Every structure is written in structure tokens, then in C-alpha cells.
Amino acid sequence: MFNLFNLFKHKKLSTKQLGDLGEKVALKYLQQQGYKFVAKNWKIKIGEIDLIMFGEDKFIFVEVKTRYDSKLAKKMLFENITSRKLNKLKQLSINYLIYKFGHLHCPNYRIDVIAVLVEPNTHKTQIFYQKGW
Numbered sequence: 023m024f025n026l027f028n029l030f031k032h033k034k035l036s037t038k039q040l041g042d043l044g045e046k047v048a049l050k051y052l053q054q055q056g057y058k059f060v061a062k063n064w065k066i067k068i069g070e071i072d073l074i075m076f077g078e079d080k081f082i083f084v085e086v087k088t089r090y091d092s093k094l095a096k097k098m099l100f101e102n103i104t105s106r107k108l109n110k111l112k113q114l115s116i117n118y119l120i121y122k123f124g125h126l127h128c129p130n131y132r133i134d135v136i137a138v139l140v141e142p143n144t145h146k147t148q149i150f151y152q153k154g155w
């Protein structure tokens with residue numbers, strides 16, 4: 023018997039859907055690690071911070087990279103975090119802290135990266151977490 027639900031159950035996600043899934047998985051993972059949620063998709067003119075968390079007495083700014091699982095994706099999990107991207111993340115982090123506290127003398131912070139690999143057929147996920155970029 024043909025089941026219409028199965029036709030759509032494992033369809034390929036759009037880029038936006040894939041990114042949203044990765045951010046949801048990353049947020050849940052970080053909360054399970056004891057971090058407190060502060061903000062999601064904080065934007066200013068120069069860019070966006072995916073997740074802002076608080077834990078270990080500091081703000082943690084998290085870049086989430088989500089890809090479909092493949093041999094190439096596993097080899098290149100963090101390759102697209104270039105020095106240019108890292109500088110932008112630092113600028114965004116400092117801007118957030120100035121926005122939040124009104125001055126440059128800000129609390130400690132850290133930039134982390136989470137790579138989420140999504141299995142194309144089942145949408146099961148794997149998380150790879152690197153602290154302190």
C-alpha cells in the first residue's frame with residue numbers, strides 16, 4: 023500500500039530548513055551540557071551570531087555549521103571557519119557585549135563552533151563541538 027506520509031517524511035531539506043535543524047540540535051546539545059540560552063540569530067549590519075549562550079562564567083558565541091553527512095563533509099567540518107570568518111565573529115561578539123552592557127569593558131567571552139552532520143535519508147544528526155576559537 024502506498025503511504026503519502028512516507029513520500030514526504032525523508033525529503034531533502036532546503037538550505038534554510040537544514041540550517042534551522044542544525045541550530046535546534048546545537049541548542050538542545052548545549053543546554054544538555056548545562057549552558058543557558060541567551061539569544062538566537064542576533065543580527066546587526068555586519069552579520070549574525072547563530073547562538074549566544076552563558077556558562078562557565080562567560081558568554082559563549084556559537085557558530086553552527088550544518089551539512090549533509092558525507093565523507094567530504096566529515097573531512098571538512100571546520101574548514102570554512104577562515105580567519106576572515108573568525109574576525110567577523112569576534113567583531114559581532116564584541117558588538118553584542120557593548121549592546122548588552124553599554125561599554126567596552128565586558129565580561130569574559132568565548133567563540134565556539136558546532137558542526138552538525140545530517141544523514142540525508144533519516145535526518146539523524148551527529149554533533150562535533152570545538153570550544154575556544
